[in-house]
Amino acid sequence: MTLVAEEKALFWRCMSCGRRCLRAASGAELLVVGHRLTDRPEVPRTGPVAHTVIRQAACPVTVVPHYRTTGGGGRQG
Known part of the structure; x- marks a missing residue:
């Protein structure tokens, strides 16, 4: 599978996750989703699941936002 095909497959799996979140939140008053912070904070990016849910x-x-933690529990980035 080429990189482009892999990226497309990942995109559609994430879209499916977003739809499942929307179904699970049916009737909710508020939906809270997580967002992984990247190593490049100057380039804000919302992933496909959060994007689907927001829209x-x-x-x-x-x-x-959540941070990846090191073995010691500290924040990275």
């Missing part, structure tokens, strides 16, 4: 949710959406 299609019937309720307000809060996107909460």
Whole structure:
């Protein structure tokens, strides 16, 4: 599989995850999703799951950033 084909497959799997989140949140008053911070904070980017949820949710959406932690529990980045 080529890199482009792999990226497309990943994109569609993530879109499916976003749709599942939307179904699970049916009737919710608020939906909270996580967002991984990248190594390049000057280039903000929303992943495909958060993007789908933000665009299609019937309720307000809060996107909460999270950091990858080191073995010691500290923040990286």
